[in-house]
Amino acid sequence: MPLAVELRGVDFAYGRAQPVLRRVELAVAPGELVAIAGPNGGGKTTLVRLALGLERPTDGAARLFGEPAHRFSRRELLGYLAQRSQLGVDAPVTVREVVGAGRLPRTRLFGPLRSDDHAKVEEAIERVGLTAVADRPLMRLSGGQQQRAFLAKALASEPALLVLDEPTAGVDLEAQEALAELIERLHRELGVTILYVSHEFGAVERFVERIVLVQGGIAFDGSPSELPGHWHDPSHLHA
Amino acid sequence: MTPLTSMLSLEFMRLALASGAVVGVLAPAVGFFLVQRRLSLIGDGIGHVAFAGVAAGLLLDIPPVLSALVAALLGAVAIEWLRARRRTAGDQALALVFYTGIAGGVVLVSAAGALDVDLFAYLFGSILTVSRADFAVVAALGLVGIVTVGLLYRALAAVTLDEEGARVAGVPVAALNVLLGVLAAVTIAVSMRIVGVLLIAALMVLPVIAALRIASSLATAMLAALGIGLSSALAGITIAYYADLPPGGSIVLVAAASFLVASGIDRVRSG
Numbered sequence: 001m002p003l004a005v006e007l008r009g010v011d012f013a014y015g016r017a018q019p020v021l022r023r024v025e026l027a028v029a030p031g032e033l034v035a036i037a038g039p040n041g042g043g044k045t046t047l048v049r050l051a052l053g054l055e056r057p058t059d060g061a062a063r064l065f066g067e068p069a070h071r072f073s074r075r076e077l078l079g080y081l082a083q084r085s086q087l088g089v090d091a092p093v094t095v096r097e098v099v100g101a102g103r104l105p106r107t108r109l110f111g112p113l114r115s116d117d118h119a120k121v122e123e124a125i126e127r128v129g130l131t132a133v134a135d136r137p138l139m140r141l142s143g144g145q146q147q148r149a150f151l152a153k154a155l156a157s158e159p160a161l162l163v164l165d166e167p168t169a170g171v172d173l174e175a176q177e178a179l180a181e182l183i184e185r186l187h188r189e190l191g192v193t194i195l196y197v198s199h200e201f202g203a204v205e206r207f208v209e210r211i212v213l214v215q216g217g218i219a220f221d222g223s224p225s226e227l228p229g230h231w232h233d234p235s236h237l238h239a
Numbered sequence: 240m241t242p243l244t245s246m247l248s249l250e251f252m253r254l255a256l257a258s259g260a261v262v263g264v265l266a267p268a269v270g271f272f273l274v275q276r277r278l279s280l281i282g283d284g285i286g287h288v289a290f291a292g293v294a295a296g297l298l299l300d301i302p303p304v305l306s307a308l309v310a311a312l313l314g315a316v317a318i319e320w321l322r323a324r325r326r327t328a329g330d331q332a333l334a335l336v337f338y339t340g341i342a343g344g345v346v347l348v349s350a351a352g353a354l355d356v357d358l359f360a361y362l363f364g365s366i367l368t369v370s371r372a373d374f375a376v377v378a379a380l381g382l383v384g385i386v387t388v389g390l391l392y393r394a395l396a397a398v399t400l401d402e403e404g405a406r407v408a409g410v411p412v413a414a415l416n417v418l419l420g421v422l423a424a425v426t427i428a429v430s431m432r433i434v435g436v437l438l439i440a441a442l443m444v445l446p447v448i449a450a451l452r453i454a455s456s457l458a459t460a461m462l463a464a465l466g467i468g469l470s471s472a473l474a475g476i477t478i479a480y481y482a483d484l485p486p487g488g489s490i491v492l493v494a495a496a497s498f499l500v501a502s503g504i505d506r507v508r509s510g
Binding site for chain 1 (some may be wrong): 288341391393394396397398400401403404405406407408409410411450454455456457458459460
């Protein structure tokens, strides 16, 4: 079975600027739960964009499930939860409408959802525990519930690879814990490959099998228990 | 004969009201997605390019609606091209197209020697100028626009809610963005007889922001926006008839009033 994500000798720079990433080697097997961590500005989001084929490496190769990432032909297999600040929730959109939008990659572009698609939408809403508020506008929900709704949206297309970009940013500590537990449970139940991007290690360390630290390249790749001590220092995260 | 039946006995008013009904539904249907994506002023930018198109039509002696449609389409594609490549920020791309359009229009109108009442009708609309042939064009293009929005509602909404997530999952985001620009261009060309190129953008935006104040879901916001747009167009044209006003102004003022009413309802409801 091909690797879910594969970056080989990847360099990347925006235009003629200094390289953001150098000599990146990363292999993620199907079903793994991997934290992509590191300081702000260290290149985490760029690495993820390369892995998803949204950017092309300046040098090296990026592959998704064995195919060149920028030409990946089965994009319905990819679920993506963007950073909260990039998600438009000013409109009175309900949880059900948000999650329904996530079903689009599995359906025709035209016309309404079919009954089996509605069932998948309800299933995704139930998985994140938002059934009771499914018809409520997102703007009337807490930050944690809003993130759960967008997580359900990513799940609605039944992805094989789920990429979560700073899913706990901007939500309170209690909601962060609950969201982290939910992601761990989804991984266990669905067996989906998850890349969990975060600049905070605390929420991540306890439930991932593998942590990849990104700071201009891969600074560490291994079990959280093997993480060098100085990386636990919070001041390091904002270096 | 009542004032209403007296008004409806006039063919030009029947044509104006029928065209207004199409425009009143089409403009907020397209504007709905522009507003959600914080691109409210795109309609204005394309409208100014359409003005250059009207002027070119007057100069070259071709139907101004046709030349305005071509210019609006070029303007819409230019804005999306500049925006998508991120070489120019969205507002700068808009400013570039906006000012080039209005300046080009002034120069071309002057060259055509058409700084007269006819031009005023294209800028702010007129209830006297809609012919049967005009209505046929408005109805056909308007219907195509409304049906397109209806069929692609889910896809347009998905891109509006999370453009990056949709792109990752293989939704043809770039094509949908260009399509939205093309729909905006068609809306402006279709609406210029009634609302005028300088005010049509308001009918794309005001009913939507009014609806957002009172709706409880995306779908009800869309339906409310269509209702407000339709009633603003019909009421505005009726007022224009009795008060002898350019319909663009009265339609937009009714839409603005609906925003005030919706804000009041929202304030009362939220205590």
